[in-house]
Structure formats: C-alpha cells, structure tokens
Amino acid sequence: MMHSTLSGVRAGRHAGCMGLFLLALWLTGAAAGGARAAAPTPEVEIAGDVQPGALIRGRTAPGNRVRMNGRPLSLDDEGYFIFGLGRDASGAVRLEVTAPDGASQTHSLAIRPRAYDVQRIDGLPQGKVTPDQAALDRIAREQKSIDAARARRSDTKGYRAQFLWPVKGRISGVYGSQRILNGVAKNPHAGLDIAAPIGTPILAPAAGHVVLAAADLYYSGNTVIVDHGLGLSSTLIHMSRMSVAVGDRVQAGDKLGEVGMTGRATGPHLHWGINWLDQRLDPQLLLEE
Ligand SMILES: [Zn+2]
Numbered sequence: 001m002m003h004s005t006l007s008g009v010r011a012g013r014h015a016g017c018m019g020l021f022l023l024a025l026w027l028t029g030a031a032a033g034g035a036r037a038a039a040p041t042p043e044v045e046i047a048g049d050v051q052p053g054a055l056i057r058g059r060t061a062p063g064n065r066v067r068m069n070g071r072p073l074s075l076d077d078e079g080y081f082i083f084g085l086g087r088d089a090s091g092a093v094r095l096e097v098t099a100p101d102g103a104s105q106t107h108s109l110a111i112r113p114r115a116y117d118v119q120r121i122d123g124l125p126q127g128k129v130t131p132d133q134a135a136l137d138r139i140a141r142e143q144k145s146i147d148a149a150r151a152r153r154s155d156t157k158g159y160r161a162q163f164l165w166p167v168k169g170r171i172s173g174v175y176g177s178q179r180i181l182n183g184v185a186k187n188p189h190a191g192l193d194i195a196a197p198i199g200t201p202i203l204a205p206a207a208g209h210v211v212l213a214a215a216d217l218y219y220s221g222n223t224v225i226v227d228h229g230l231g232l233s234s235t236l237i238h239m240s241r242m243s244v245a246v247g248d249r250v251q252a253g254d255k256l257g258e259v260g261m262t263g264r265a266t267g268p269h270l271h272w273g274i275n276w277l278d279q280r281l282d283p284q285l286l287l288e289e
Pocket of ligand 1: 173189191192193271272
C-alpha cells in the first residue's frame with residue numbers, strides 16, 4: 001500500500017466501484033483565498049500506486065474541473081477521471097481541482113522511481129536491416145491510421161474496471177525494457193509480451209469499443225485497438241486471426257482474435273500495449289495480481 005505524504009489529506013481504503021484503491025485522498029483543507037472562506041473546498045479521491053507506467057483513477061464531484069500538470073482531464077458523468085504516467089515520468093504530479101464556484105486546491109503526488117531491465121550488447125557486427133522507402137511510406141501511413149483510431153472517443157466506461165489477462169501464458173517481454181546495441185539505445189519495449197501457441201484465443205481485457213481492426217500492418221501484423229474510454233486504449237497485435245471489426249462493442253472477456261506471429265514477430269505471442277492519450281502505460285499494472 002502506498003500512502004500520500006500530503007498534508008491536509010487522509011489516506012485510506014475506499015470501497016468504491018473499482019476494487020483497487022491503494023491510495024485514497026480526501027481533500028479537506030481550507031479553500032484557497034480568504035475571500036472564499038465560505039466556499040466548500042473540492043474533494044478528490046485518487047487510487048493507484050503513483051509510479052511510471054501506472055494508470056491512476058480518481059473521482060471528484062461532477063462539475064468540478066481537474067487538471068493534471070496543467071492538462072485538463074475529462075470527467076465522466078459521475079466525476080470519475082483517469083490519468084496515466086509514461087515510462088520515464090519522474091518528480092511529482094500536480095493535480096488541481098476546481099469547483100464550479102472557483103474554489104480550488106492543488107496537490108502534489110510524488111512519483112515513485114522505477115527501474116527497468118536495460119541490456120547493453122556491444123561488439124555486434126555493424127549493418128542492420130533498414131526498411132526501404134516503399135516500406136517507410138507504408139509504415140508512416142499505417143501510423144496515421146493508428147493515431148486516428150486512438151483519437152476516437154466513445155462513451156464506454158471500460159476504464160473503471162480491473163483489467164483481465166487477454167491471454168494466459170509465459171511473459172516473454174516486459175514493459176520498459178530496453179536494449180542498447182553497440183551503444184545505440186533502441187526504443188524501449190512499450191507493452192507486455194505473452195507467449196502462447198498460435199490459435200490461442202485473445203480476450204478483451206476490459207469493456208470497450210473496437211476502433212481499429214487492421215490486417216497485415218508492417219510491424220504489428222493483424223492489429224486490434226479497443227477504446228476503453230477517457231483516452232485509454234488497448235492495442236493487441238501479431239494476431240493470426242481477428243474476430244472483431246471496427247464499431248464492435250466488446251465486454252471484458254469477449255474474444256478479439258487469436259494469437260499469431262503476423263508482422264515483425266520472431267515467435268507466436270501477444271504483444272499488448274496500453275495507451276492513455278500520448279502516454280504508453282504498463283499493462284501489468286492494470287491487472288489483478
Ligand atoms: Zn512486444
């Protein structure tokens with residue numbers, strides 16, 4: 001359990017809808033500004049271990065506004081909101097909650113540092129496979145359609161639930177790991193790899209709306225993106241078969257497709273990524289332990 005060190009708040013367990021409340025903050029201090037002494041200070045509850053890769057869930061009164069590091073967050077009709085922390089997030093998150101009457105309070109949540117598996121491999125023979133211009137053009141086109149899919153918003157509330165394993169199997173790649181080859185840092189691994197035989201069903205980890213179901217993308221092969229709401233989405237790739245189409249609504253546990261090794265994959269596995277807006281999150285942190 002993670003407790004806040006903020007003054008004027010109390011940490012505790014919350015019995016709310018999400019089941020996972022590692023940290024709950026009730027903000028009870030005085031309103032900012034003496035002139036507003038009579039105005040009630042906006043309350044907010046926060047749940048989640050504040051560390052890189054995490055999804056943090058919160059709730060405040062509907063009608064309040066919430067900013068995270070200056071960025072306005074979307075709230076649902078019951079005042080739930082979420083935000084995510086990318087791989088290299090550090091320092092603290094500044095959360096500002098403002099009531100309709102203007103009463104406002106700012107909280108600083110310290111980000112717990114996190115280490116990743118980084119492998120340095122030197123002395124490799126030089127020379128690598130670089131995609132030719134036609135492939136580069138194709139990759140750029142595909143990335144545009146992926147970005148457009150992730151930008152779609154639907155009214156799903158999948159973000160509220162604990163996530164399920166989409167496939168049970170051996171974890172063959174973890175979030176955040178990175179290779180440094182001959183001194184050149186490669187892109188960190190942005191998801192979770194689960195090895196499983198070809199044809200193993202891939203299940204929706206949470207409810208949502210299918211916003212992309214694209215065959216044979218250059219890197220990711222058969223690719224499905226499920227929007228879970230409020231900017232949170234799952235990307236599931238390398239499928240041998242897809243069972244859904246754009247526009248489908250899915251519940252947690254519904255079949256999305258089957259494990260494969262389409263695209264650039266060296267063996268059959270599911271690569272599962274989670275995005276919150278422009279941040280890539282660690283799927284393992286959204287799963288029940
Ligand atoms: Zn992967």
